[in-house]
Amino acid sequence: MLDDFDRVLAQARRGSPEAFQSLHGDLVRPVAAYLRNKGVTEIEDVTSDVFLAVFTGLGGFTGGQAAFRSWVFTIAHHRIADHWRREARAPALVELTLDDDGGTTPAAEHHALDALGTARVHELLDTLTPDQREVLLLRIVADLTLEQTAEVLGKPAGAVKSLQHRGLAALRKIVEPEGVSP
Structure with a gap:
């Protein structure tokens, strides 16, 4: 939770990269964990989609920090549905791997x-x-x-x-x- 949420939000609305980073940093891990537990396979992509929607819609947001958190997870909830619709339409891709690429792998x-x-x-x-x-x-x-x-x-x-x-x-x-x- 941000101690100075109202100030950070105001700065983000004015386009401050540092303020955007603060808002993102405060919620990115819980959003990614929520997506992971909902079975989303492309967690980074969907998380990016969530925060892109957050930052483009920031001007229309009203409320305090609790309302902001709800709003972000509402967007995440909708992006999960979008993700599953795309997954249903996309062909299955198989990643090509070499038997011995010279790299090391965890145990x-x-x-x-x-x-x-x-x-x-x-x-x-x-x-x-x-x-x-x-x-x-x-x-x-x-x-x-x-x-x-x-x-x-x-x-x-x-x-x-x-x-x-x-x-x-x-x-x-x-x-x-x-x-x-x-």
Whole structure:
């Protein structure tokens, strides 16, 4: 969170590169994490699309830092839908690799552990309903408030709270028998 958000926003509206960098730096990691957890494959490209839309629409934005965060994640939410529409229309591309390019690669164990952790998170998230999964990603990964999440999803705050409660309860039922405490 930026301590001097109003000043930074005003400077960004006047075209200050440093102010743009501050706004970007404050939210780029949560936006990228949200995209990653929604299964976006081209995280850098979609993140860039999100911030391009943010910076081109900055003049029309009104509100404080909390509203700005909600607005950014609303844009990200829409860009995810755009991404999936493009993916559905695009042909599958296969990257050409050489068997021995002379480079070094990380140990197989490193890849296996990374994939295992990521796979387990996705496996757990896949047990939830799409609405529960979306709420938990926005609340936990994007660190949005209940009200901000409701705004992004176009749902009443009470419904978001209920979806979050049911989603966490469902996850708890799965992980507690495994000896993992929430």
